[in-house]
Amino acid sequence: MSEETTHQSAYKRLKDLQKRAEQGGGSKAIEKRHAAGKLTARERLDLLFDKGTFVELNQLAESQAIDFGMQEKKVPGDGVVIGYGNIDDRLVFAYAQDATVLGGSVGTLHGRKICRIQDEAIKVKAPIIGLFDSGGGRLHEGFFASKGVAGIFFRNTRSSGVVPQISAMMGPCAGVSVYSPALTDMIIMVEGTSQMAITGPGVIKSVTGEEVTLEELGGAKVHSEMTGQAHLTAENDEACIQLIRELLAFLPSNHLEMPPVHPSEDDVNRTDDTLEEIIPASFRKAYDMRKFVRRVTDNGDFFELLPRYARNIIIGFARMDGQTVGIVGNQPNVLAGCLDVNSSDKAARFIRFCDAFNIPLINFVDVPGYFPGVKQEYAGIIRHGAKMLYAYAEATVPKITLALRKEYGGAVMAMCCVGMGVDMMLAWPVAKLVVLDTTAAVNLIFRKEIKAAENPDEFRNEMIQAYDHKYSNPFHAASNMLVDKIIKPSETRPELIHALKMLKNKQPAEPFRKHGNIPL
Amino acid sequence: MADITAPMPGKICEVNVAPGDTVTAEQEIVVLEAMKMEMPIITPAAGAVASVNCSKGDAVQGGDVLVVIE
Numbered sequence: 001m002s003e004e005t006t007h008q009s010a011y012k013r014l015k016d017l018q019k020r021a022e023q024g025g026g027s028k029a030i031e032k033r034h035a036a037g038k039l040t041a042r043e044r045l046d047l048l049f050d051k052g053t054f055v056e057l058n059q060l061a062e063s064q065a066i067d068f069g070m071q072e073k074k075v076p077g078d079g080v081v082i083g084y085g086n087i088d089d090r091l092v093f094a095y096a097q098d099a100t101v102l103g104g105s106v107g108t109l110h111g112r113k114i115c116r117i118q119d120e121a122i123k124v125k126a127p128i129i130g131l132f133d134s135g136g137g138r139l140h141e142g143f144f145a146s147k148g149v150a151g152i153f154f155r156n157t158r159s160s161g162v163v164p165q166i167s168a169m170m171g172p173c174a175g176v177s178v179y180s181p182a183l184t185d186m187i188i189m190v191e192g193t194s195q196m197a198i199t200g201p202g203v204i205k206s207v208t209g210e211e212v213t214l215e216e217l218g219g220a221k222v223h224s225e226m227t228g229q230a231h232l233t234a235e236n237d238e239a240c241i242q243l244i245r246e247l248l249a250f251l252p253s254n255h256l257e258m259p260p261v262h263p264s265e266d267d268v269n270r271t272d273d274t275l276e277e278i279i280p281a282s283f284r285k286a287y288d289m290r291k292f293v294r295r296v297t298d299n300g301d302f303f304e305l306l307p308r309y310a311r312n313i314i315i316g317f318a319r320m321d322g323q324t325v326g327i328v329g330n331q332p333n334v335l336a337g338c339l340d341v342n343s344s345d346k347a348a349r350f351i352r353f354c355d356a357f358n359i360p361l362i363n364f365v366d367v368p369g370y371f372p373g374v375k376q377e378y379a380g381i382i383r384h385g386a387k388m389l390y391a392y393a394e395a396t397v398p399k400i401t402l403a404l405r406k407e408y409g410g411a412v413m414a415m416c417c418v419g420m421g422v423d424m425m426l427a428w429p430v431a432k433l434v435v436l437d438t439t440a441a442v443n444l445i446f447r448k449e450i451k452a453a454e455n456p457d458e459f460r461n462e463m464i465q466a467y468d469h470k471y472s473n474p475f476h477a478a479s480n481m482l483v484d485k486i487i488k489p490s491e492t493r494p495e496l497i498h499a500l501k502m503l504k505n506k507q508p509a510e511p512f513r514k515h516g517n518i519p520l
Numbered sequence: 521m522a523d524i525t526a527p528m529p530g531k532i533c534e535v536n537v538a539p540g541d542t543v544t545a546e547q548e549i550v551v552l553e554a555m556k557m558e559m560p561i562i563t564p565a566a567g568a569v570a571s572v573n574c575s576k577g578d579a580v581q582g583g584d585v586l587v588v589i590e
Contacts, residue, residue: 183543286559335528336555368555437556 021059021076025100033100038193039097039237044131044170047241048072048094049085056083058116061109068443073374075101078109079134082117084126087248088159090260092208093121096131099171105132106176107141111148118155125254127164129244133194136175149176151390156183161356162253167192168240169230172214182229185353186247186305189220189230190240196223196230203221228309228346250303250317251357258358259324264298268321268497271490272296279366279489281430283405289314289364292404293327296320296493302327305350310342312371315350317359321497330415331363332405338371339411341384348387348518355395360500363401363422367411368437386519388414393421396517398503400496403427403474403483409435416484423506424499427474428492438468522564524587530554532578537587541569550586563589577582 001004003009022042030040039047045054059081063074079101084093095114096178097104106114114130147358153176159165160183169183169189178196178264181187189196197218204210204217216222223230232247234240252259278292294300297318304316312335318327328347330337354361370381392414394398401415401422412433416422427433435441442463443450453459470476477483534551543549548560549569567589574586 179584284553284556284558286557332557333559336557338555368557371555 008343017060017076024075024077024079024098025102026267029100029306034083036135036193038171039238040100041131041133042100044237044241045081045083045085045094045096046245047157047238048129049092049129050089052085054085054094057120058082058083058113063107063109063138063141065107065141070140073102073140077101078107078113079104080110080113082113084117084120090248090253090262091124091126091422092128092129092169092248093117094131097171097177098136099133102138102140102233104171105138105140106134106136106149106152108148110138111151111176115148115151115155116195118152120162122155122159123495125256126230127166127248127253128159128252130165130167130180132167132169132173132177132181133171134173134177136173137179146453151199152176152180153183158182160185161255163254164248164357166244166247168244169196169236170240174198174200178218186231187223187229188232188234188243188247189223190237191220191233193233193237197217218449224306226494227341231305232307234330238349246303247317250319250359255356255358257293261322262298262319263322264319266298269494272493273490275492279404279428283432287489288333288337289329289331289337289366293318293329293364297327298322298324310340310346312337312340313343313347315347318492320493320500321360323500323501324359326350326359326361327364328361328415330367335371336368337366337390338368339385339414340376341379342372343383344384344388344414348391351388351391351395352518355382355391355397358397360390360398360503361395361399361416362496362500363399363416365403365407365412365415366405367408367415368406369409369411370414383519385410385414389420390480390516390518392416394518395421396422396506396508396510398500398506399498400503401426401490402487402496403431407431407433408437418484423503424485425482426495426499427477427484427486428489429474432472433474433477433482434472438464438472441471442467484507521570522567522589523585524549524561524589525559526552526574526580526584526586527559527581528552528554528582530559530580532540532574532580532586533558535572535574535576537569537572539569543567543569543589552580552586555583561586565589 060076062076063078079098082095095117166186167184172195195214195218201212220233224233234243272295273508293302302318312331314329314331398421420427446463450456450460474483475488530552533553537549541562544566547563550561551558570588570590572587
């Protein structure tokens with residue numbers, strides 16, 4: 001006859017199971033990870049959350065599969081740790097895949113656990129973080145696992161724009177563990193130890209014959225420079241976790257809240273004479289827009305996203321008078337600051353993220369136009385460029401645009417101007433708001449006259465000067481209310497903060513519809 | 521080893537390095553004029569200049585190797 005259950009014996013059984021779950025794939029597997037410079041799933045979560053606040057859920061969930069060796073291999077927890085806790089005293093949900101258990105593969109219960117914590121995050125409207133370290137679906141469990149996989153995608157999509165979703169890639173990932181991140185708002189990759197690919201080098205070699213390593217195929221460098229998939233990269237697990245915490249500090253918990261305010265000592269009325277040196281009055285001189293941004297924001301902070309992808313535009317978060325703002329700026333140092341396919345994609349998605357989470361947009365404009373060329377046209381610049389138009393017109397958060405130098409042609413609309421729903425259109429006195437560069441405009445308007453002139457060059461120069469004086473300035477635009485205020489460069493920071501304060505309670509009226517149809 | 525290439529077609533208006541020079545990361549080594557803008561071409565990483573394949577006034581195509589760093 002079996003012994004009668006006591007409180008003590010039942011509790012001991014629990015402790016044994018918990019211990020088993022906490023060991024994951026066992027001490028050897030953990031040592032191997034540490035030797036490779038990687039933390040375990042639990043160590044990552046410990047770092048992510050405020051000390052001692054993480055609460056694990058469904059720790060004892062275990063695969064029900066018994067075939068193909070699963071009976072021996074399965075571990076309580078099923079290779080993923082889920083739960084909630086505080087980050088900077090705010091509630092956040094998270095799941096972390098444990099690659100020591102069956103390679104972190106997504107089995108049926110593993111998938112259900114992730115779905116369960118996603119549901120919780122949506123219910124209480126708090127951000128959710130995924131720490132990915134998995135090769136994808138678990139083959140041992142056949143097609144059963146696919147329901148969990150599909151469920152993760154479904155919830156990623158349904159919670160998009162409701163709560164911030166951040167994905168950290170912390171190991172070699174494929175299949176579900178790359179498509180789920182792709183559906184979330186931000187991806188951070190650990191350099192050297194994380195990779196993302198839909199099909200790995202083995203499959204590629206067997207199908208196309210191409211030989212490539214996993215790092216060459218989908219390492220942090222590839223995704224931060226070529227595909228634009230990774231918003232940020234970090235040199236190791238600790239730095240990656242730190243970036244997630246920094247990123248969250250800019251964001252509200254959900255679409256109904258405003259981002260947290262982080263008061264700063266930086267004077268809202270701080271003027272800066274060096275701004276005129278950073279941005280040369282000569283339009284031929286390039287400069288680094290990021291230097292300008294860092295002189296204007298609180299404490300010179302700029303949390304840049306996708307810094308090495310489509311570098312002709314810069315995007316990122318900063319604070320002005322403690323309030324989170326989303327910054328979009330042309331980068332004259334790269335491709336003269338022209339817009340192209342990739343920069344349009346990069347900016348449009350950022351604009352929509354800011355709009356979803358009540359983050360005002362500040363647009364720093366110095367754009368000569370769309371980058372010309374057959375390649376760009378064939379790559380679909382019309383459709384991709386239209387994304388920026390769509391995103392700005394759709395955005396209902398405060399939108400402030402500052403014309404710094406070039407406001408040329410159709411690209412002006414893509415950077416949000418009057419008529420595109422901008423709330424405050426500012427300009428520096430040297431800015432030129434024109435349809436075309438003056439020389440090009442004069443050559444077109446006076447083509448016949450220049451040809452017929454006694455001295456064509458002289459005539460052209462005269463016309464250039466006349467056209468420049470009339471149109472190539474912000475004064476003409478201001479006289480037509482296409483610029484609301486021309487500001488002194490040194491007063492850029494206080495002027496932007498005044499505008500932000502005025503717009504704080506902007507309450508846009510939205511037309512009822514199911515949803516729009518952004519050109520994708 | 522890094523090939524520093526022209527990001528777009530343009531004209532070389534400054535070459536600031538010679539073979540054998542050591543360079544630091546993000547150093548401005550060439551200035552390319554394109555789209556009516558003088559844009560600095562910077563090094564991705566520190567190293568030594570192995571070769572310089574352009575000179576002032578050259579017209580270059582996008583993708584042309586301007587400088588090789590090792």
